[in-house]
Amino acid sequence: MGNEYQIYKNLILREIDFNYILPLCCMDFLEQIRNLKDQFRTGSKFTLPDEFKNVVISGMGGSGIAGRIFQELYHGKPTVVNEGYEIPEWVDASTLFIAISYSGNTEETISATTMAHSAGANIVKISSGGKLSKLPGLQVTVPGGVQPRSALGYLLSPLLNSFGMLSPVRDRVYRLIGSIDEDSSFLKSIASEIASNQLIPLILALPGFTSTGIRWKTQFNENAKLMAFSLNFPELDHNDIMAFEKSYMRERFFPIVIGDTTNEQINKRVRITSKLTGLRFSAVRPRGESLLEKVLYTIHCGDYLSYYTSLLRKLDPEDVGIIEKLKSELAT
Incomplete structure (x- = not known):
């Protein structure tokens, strides 16, 4: 895709002992994340x-x-x-x-x-x-x-x-999701960059991964208690690109491309958008053969990434107290 990307693949930006900052409540939530492959x-x-x-x-x-x-x-x-x-x-x-x-x-x-x-x-x-x-x-x-x-x-x-x-790909889905459970070190690296620099995730989804981008956004919202934004190519090139170039505090955003595509015009758009706006896009590339496999793999990456970000922020990823208070007041 070009030199504009920092693709996180077994890259450790800094060593962090996540076990040291892992309270009991977070360990319970980690088990919920690890349970995804069995759910499928x-x-x-x-x-x-x-x-x-x-x-x-x-x-x-x-x-x-x-x-x-x-x-x-x-x-x-x-x-x-x-x-x-x-x-x-x-x-x-x-x-x-x-x-x-x-x-x-x-x-x-x-x-x-x-x-x-x-x-x-x-x-x-x-x-x-x-x-x-x-x-x-x-x-x-x-x-x-x-x-x-x-x-x-x-x-x-x-x-x-x-x-x-699901039936034709069930076993492959299990192995793909399980591979992240076994090694999510590259996601710890991204979480470290986001939390250490107090950045706002700006998720840029390629075609076929729009719902995945929304999932990433909401996982950052609920797990890491962070504002996050999900946009998608090629639509963002018709509006958001202007803000990429001139928005105030744009240095606080962390643009990250998710998904992949064989459409070379889309790939070209991503490269040119990065070049013209001066923003360096990071990327998480999916694994798998079918789109379903790639989507579920990428979703699980987002689950871990938001979880690790919550730990670095010293927050309980399972806490949804304000949502429960809202429901309680609506019921009265």
Whole structure:
């Protein structure tokens, strides 16, 4: 891709003893991260309707990201991700409506599912229980006990299994994700650069990795308690490039390209964007054969990167106290 990149591959910027700064709560969360490969071994699935014309996936936060990832990978029928209390007016009996809420108590998802039922949609619900599991529709119950963002495999696997997308690559996915569990030293290096220099992650996703970029962003938000931004090529060259060149405090951003592409015009755009703006782009390149493998590998890299950044900031990656306070006040 050119000399504009600093590609992190077995590169250690500085030696840090992460075990020294690892409190017990963080060790528990690390086990949740390491559990991802086993989650994709689950055979959970649901039976597709005989006929449907479109797919709507309703979900929020760490549950909803499963829908975004699926939407980017699946091209069989028009698919929309629904984030909110309402549903599109065109939802009807020809819609496969998939509601995802790990807790089963997400109020936006419950509201949308209730409306979808009234519209006559074919409803599938994926949750560990909660109020959602009691609503009309086909229920897929997944194991509970972890943070929703740590249950990505449980929530995404039923979608991939039901549409026949996971079985051909399941073993390779397990090995790829496991390879990061065995050696994530290059991600510690990136975390060190971000935390030590108090930088803001600026995630630049290549085509096919837009949902992965969003996952990285939200993992930085929740795990590392950092603002982060996710942009994607080629769209960013039509607007954000101006800010890359002239924004104040631009030196505080850490631009990092994720994904890969065989589209040489996209690769050319990345090189020229870096050159014209004077920003040096770092990069994390995926491993794997299929796009699904590459996406899941890159997602797991982001999980570790945000986790290590939280440790360096001396923060509990599992803490979502303010989100829970918000939910509590909304319920009163």
